[in-house]
Amino acid sequence: MIFQCTQSLYATVSLYLSTLVALSSAAIYDQYSDIPLGKEYDFIIAGGGTAGIALASRLSENSAFNVLVLEAGTSSVGVFNITVPYFATRTVLQYDWNLTTTVQPGLGDRWLFFPRGFILGGSSSINGMFYTRGSSDDFNRFADTTGDDGWSWDSIQQYLALNEKLVPPAGYPNTTGEYNPNVHYYHGAVDVSLPSFSQSIDSKVLDAVDELGGIYSYNEDVNSGSPLGLGWLPRTIDSEGRRSSSVTAYLSDESNDKLDVLVNARVARVVPTSNTTLNSTARYSFRTVEFTQDITNVTLTQITASKEVIICGGVVGSPQILLNSGIGNSTTLLAAGITALVDLPSVGQNLSDQAFIANAFLASTTNTYDDINRNDTVSNEVLAEWMGGDGQGDFQGAGPLGDTFANQISYYRISEELTDEYGDFAAGATSPHLEIYPGNGYFIAPPTTGYYMTMTTVVVSPVSRGSITINGSNPFTPPIIDPGYLTAKFDIVAMKEAFKIVYTFLNASVWDGYILEPPTGLPSIPDFFTMNATELDVQLESYIRNSTGSSAHPVGTVAMSAKDASYGALDPDLKVKGVDGLRVVDASAFPFVTCSHTQVPVYVFAERAAVLIKTSWQQ
Structure with missing residues (x-):
């Protein structure tokens, strides 16, 4: 559903949004020909999403650097549906790449919509705005995997500080006890706030936590590095109730003439600018980008960076650009009609996404968001x-x-009995396998009647892996996306455990009479606890395989690894292995998905990458 408003109200909204355009329009160009003639760039960034805009802004802080961002989508400045936070529940396809997965055997041979922002700011312009950092174990595992302590939890605090600006929620409600002030930062770029509007289920959720205790215990701050339990959910929303994206946060300086952004610019590939020999080994230098602003009548334009090209195309776009450039598995590249330049088999592999189900229970109330x-x-x-x-x-x-659509969020581990049997794939002993959050209404588009409470279940430490591969030699043909959902036994077992946690939560006395019916395919709350165990297991597995979708948190397709590792696509400094002049900075660089929504870790990667790059070129 796309919002319709009265003419007078629309005029007022348009006037308001026009004031936002002035904040960031000075450096945004629609046509390459509009960029000052002869301008040269030190850094070219392929992708103006969450990471790309943050990185570009930080690099342009150095007065010696000129930076160009090439963004495939349109400008997000002043776009109504993405400015109003709750309207994130309304899918607007013109701002999405509209990609789909292959048929997924683990999901009953269904294919899925695979969300990815096709707009300046990328997914930070269309996401649910959850501000969740993950666990300390997540980043310590990054450090252990790469051999670079700069990725550890303690080390990344400086980048969280650069990114986060905790602000009061709209209306300045009392948030005492809803967060720990000592684990947040107040002078960064992105506005972060706690819920501003009380949902009718808030008190019931907290009463259920008090009644049940144990794994349901209250967590004062899920962003402390120890997220287990239930706590209030911060979100990237400013004090006037507006979305805070990479664009609103990092492109607000009109006077910045060191940074240019070109929208509607589709990157095809990166091109070698030289071929040097080091230790008798040929080594390409990739500092030229090829792009078009018209994929119907394609005319490719080349532009060269004097220092580096940085790919920030996301988990789909980054491997797609590399593969189309001849960087990947040589055998599969040749089969696709691509000249293989650099044999790097890990490109496009290791795709990991968090399995997600929005479980809508019919409720005995009319006081919901439906x-x-x-x-x-x-x-x-x-x-x-x-x-x-x-x-x-x-x-x-x-x-x-x-x-946004949830005021609280909770994290859980599956039982030790199950980890003993299937293994423990969380980043550490205090890291969760599961995320569950309650919502006061039907997630996304509700039915025409009825009022709902949604309990969303997510496997945040999945084992299943998939891949991104190109579909021929045309760089603008959508790639083949195979996330491999629920192909690992652990993931289906973990999701079943999520339902035991949800049903126990909803069986607390505070919910008596509130839940009328379960989602189609699930048992009622009383039946859940009295059914034959085998029958329940069969019913849950059928429901899960037929209901699971994407959490829109894919990572890992250009993963970093230790500098001397024989696997992986990037060194710990995010440079593409075996080449010069080329880095990748976005969620595709994660070797594992964090037990969180991926927005905050992506910002961390962008902030650290900016420091690494500045340092390397100032020496």
């Missing part, structure tokens, strides 16, 4: 509230639209 996304009258009312109530443009972000 009518916001199915009733234009209600939608207009809450929009007017978000804009200040009087329609005069105070823009205080009041009401439900100034928040």
Whole structure:
């Protein structure tokens, strides 16, 4: 559903959004010909997403560097549906690449929509805005895997500080006890806030935690590095109830003439600018980028960086660009009609995504968010509230639209009995296997009737792996995406455990009479605890395989590894192995997915990459 508002309300919204355009439009170009003639660049960044914009901004802080970002999508500045936080629940296909996976045997031979932002700011412009860092174990595992202590939890705190700016929520509600002030940062680039609007289920959720205890215990701050338990959910939303993306956070300096952004620019490949010999081994230098602004009548333009090309195309785009450039598995490249230049078999492999199910239980209430996304009258009312109530443009972000779709989030480990049998694939002993969060309504597009409570279940430490491969020699043909969902036994076992946790939570006395019906395919709450164990197991497995989707947290397709490792695609400094002048900075560089939403770790990678790159060129 795409929001429809009255003409007067639309005019007011448009006036407001036009003020945002001035913040970041100075360096954004629609056409390459509009860029000042003869301008040369030290760094060219392929991809203006979460990582690309943050990295570009940090590099351009050095007055000696000129930086160009090539973004395939359109500008996000002033786009209405992505500015209002709650409207993240409304899929707008024009801002997505509209990719799909291959048929997934682990999902009952279904294919899935594979979300990926096709807009400046990338997925930071369309995501659910969850601000979750993951566990300390996640980053310590990065450090152990790469042999670089700079990726450890203690070491990355400086980059969290550069990124996070904790601000009061819209309306300045009392948030005492909802977070630990000592584990947050207050002077970074991206606005982060706690929930501003109370959901009707908030008190019930917290009462259930008090009643149950144990694994359900309250966690004062899930971002402390120890996320287990249930706590309040910070999100990347500013104090006026607006989305804070890489664009709003990092492109707000009008006077920055060191950074240019070209939108509608599709990168085809990187091209060698030289071929040197080191220790009798040929070594290519890739500092030229080939792109087009018209994939219908393709005319390729080449531009060369004097220092480095940095690929920030995301888990799909980065391996696709490398493979189209002849960097990958030589055998498969030749089979696709690509000249193999650098044999790097790990490119496109190790794809990992978190299996996700939004489980909507019918509830005995009308006090949910469901009518916001199915009733234009209600939608207009809450929009007017978000804009200040009087329609005069105070823009205080009041009401439900100034928040995302969940106020709390919780993390759990599966039982020791199961880890003994299937292995423990979390990053450490205090890291979760599962994420569960309650939502006061049906996730995304609700049915025409009924009111719901959604318990979303996510396997955050999955074992299943897949791949990204190119589909021929045309660089603009969508790649073959095979995430391999639920192909590892551990993942299906873990998701079953998630349902035991959900049902036990909803069986707390505070929910008596609240849940009317389970999602189709699941047993009622009483039946869950009385069914034959084998029958329950069969029913859960069928439901899971037929309901699982993508969490939109894919990682790992250009993974970093130790400098001397025989596997992996990147060194710990994010340089592509075996070549010069080329790095990759985005979630594709993660060797493992963090037990979190991936937005914050991507920002961490961008912030650290900026420091590494600046340091290397200042020596």
